[in-house]
Amino acid sequence: MKLRCALITSILCSFLFFNTTAQDFNTNDGKWIKGWANFTPNSTEYPEADEIIPNIITEDTHLSNSSVYLLSGDVYVTANAILSIQEGTVIRGDHENPGKLIITKGSKLIAVGSEAYPIVFTSNKASKSRASGDWGGIIIAGSGKVNSVSGNSVIQGKINPQYAVYGGNKHEEQTTVLKYVRIEFPGNKSMGSENNNGLSLYGIGQASIVDHIMVSYSGQDSFSFSGGQxxxxxVLSYKAEDDDFQISEGFKGDLDHLMAIRHPYINSPKGSYAIEIDGYNKDQGFLKPNAVSDVAITNSTFVNLSDNSNYIHTASAISATNSALVYLHNSKISGFSNVVKFDESYTSLAVLERAFKMDNSFFNIHGEGVEVSYKPNTGVLNILKYNRFTKDFVSVDKLFEDPNSKTAPKFQLKKAMNNYMVMQ
Structure with missing residues (x-):
């Protein structure tokens, strides 16, 4: 922490205050999670399943909230069929025969819950015995643009090859409609399974709707966006073992009101980030350099629930690789080692400044702020200017109003924004 402060002071830190009329991003920024999110899913009692979902669905099918469904083994929705799910429906993932719900290219999942009656995908285990990775997760393959040489790609992992292709030229496609959906305890890693994330969207089309989705206790990534726009x-990720939001293969989009709540003792051995963004897949090449992953993130909160006794177990909030582009606005980052880590594809300060922009935001970290591969790295903290920060690392409970609430965590800062320093 002392090194970071010294570096900030010597390079570009000015202990100035924003104008009191500056935008206040710290007001009511968590209201959208109230009423439908669940921060104690292991204690929630769900009724036993009374109907098994077939493993192959080839015609339009509707799941009603009058039944509770068991998802056992891999379930494929194929032949352009539409699977629709009524609000308030509960689907329980089998932990003995862990599977996935796989919406193949051309088919569609329409799962529209409500604030009062969200749709819930959860573990089939009894309450207080559920764990991360009890079942697989949800995979949706679309026909949107993918930044690969062929314009298509293949879902990796244990999945039937004939259903694994995604991508194409249907950029306006409505691949899926998801609203008020909770996905609890997904991310199974048994038998070498890969990409069993909470919600994986491959080549999603622009007309798709993804709104009010919570993934909790994923054994792998919570959300994965591969290609598409x-x-x-x-969207909310809660205590994932791996990344909260994994973005790759040229995905483009505006991501508004993201929330990632991590714990310093819940991590993947290979490293876990709130945002892991990869410009393109190095194994498949890219269609063109300007088609790399490119996201604008606004009004978002990325918090690791760390304090002075355990913050050493945290990594950077954001990992950027293979020339990916990120713009972060009006957001908060707290409890991580650094704001952002760049791989060797970012070769100079000029490259960093073109690839990463952050403004009107706040960060509370214990590292230097920016991690790069090239040397010398003089001036890299320049990319964090025009943002407020804490002079020294502050524990989560001292920084925020009610970060550990089990009903609706609050991440409003206890002190007014003008109490914090600003990069200038």
Whole structure:
């Protein structure tokens, strides 16, 4: 922490205050999680399943909230079929025969819950015995643009090859409609399974709707966006083992009201980030350099629930690789080692400044702020200017109003914004 402060002071830190009329991003920024999110899913009692979902669905099918469904083994929705799910429906993932719900290219998932009656995908285990990775997760393959040489790609992992292709030229496609959906305890890692994330969107089309989605206790990533283009809003990742939001293969979109709540003792051995963004897949090449992953993130909160006794276990909030582009606005980052880590594809300060922009935001970290591969790295903290920050690392409970609430965590700062320093 002392090194970071010294570096900030010597390079570009000015202990100035924003004008009191500056935008206040710290007001009512968590209201959207109230009423439908669940921060104690292991204690929630769900009724036993009374109907099994077939493993192959080839015609339009509707799941009613009058039944509770068991998802056992991999369930494929194929032949352009539409699977629709009524609000308030509960689907329980089998932990003995862990599977996934796979919406193949051309088919569609329409799962529209409500604030009062969200749709819930959860573990089939009894309450207080559920754990991260009890079942697989949800995979949706679309026909949107993918930044690969062929314009298509293949879902990796344990999945039937004939259903694994995604991508194409149907950029306006409505691949899926998801509203008020909770996905609890997904991310199974048994038998070498890969990409069993909470919600994986492959080649999603622009007309898709992804709004008010919560993934909790995923054994792998909570959300994965591979290729495609979409504006996504009100999505929450809670205590994932791997990344909260994994973005790759040229995905483009405006991401508004993202929330990631991590814990310093819940991590993947290979490293876990709130945002892991990859410009393109190095194994498949890219269609053109300007088609790399490119996101604008606004009104978002990325918090690791760390304090002075355990913050050493945290990594950077954001990992950027293979020339990915990120713009972060009106957001908060707290409890991580650094704001952002760049790989070797970012070769100079000029490259960093073109690839990463952050403004009107706040950060509370214990590292230097920016991690790069190239040397010398003089001036890299320049990319954090025009943002407020804490002089020294502050524990989560001292920084925020009610960060550990089990009903609706609050991440409003206890002190007014003008009490914090600003990069200038």
């Amino acid at each position: 979409n504006n996504i809003t009100n």
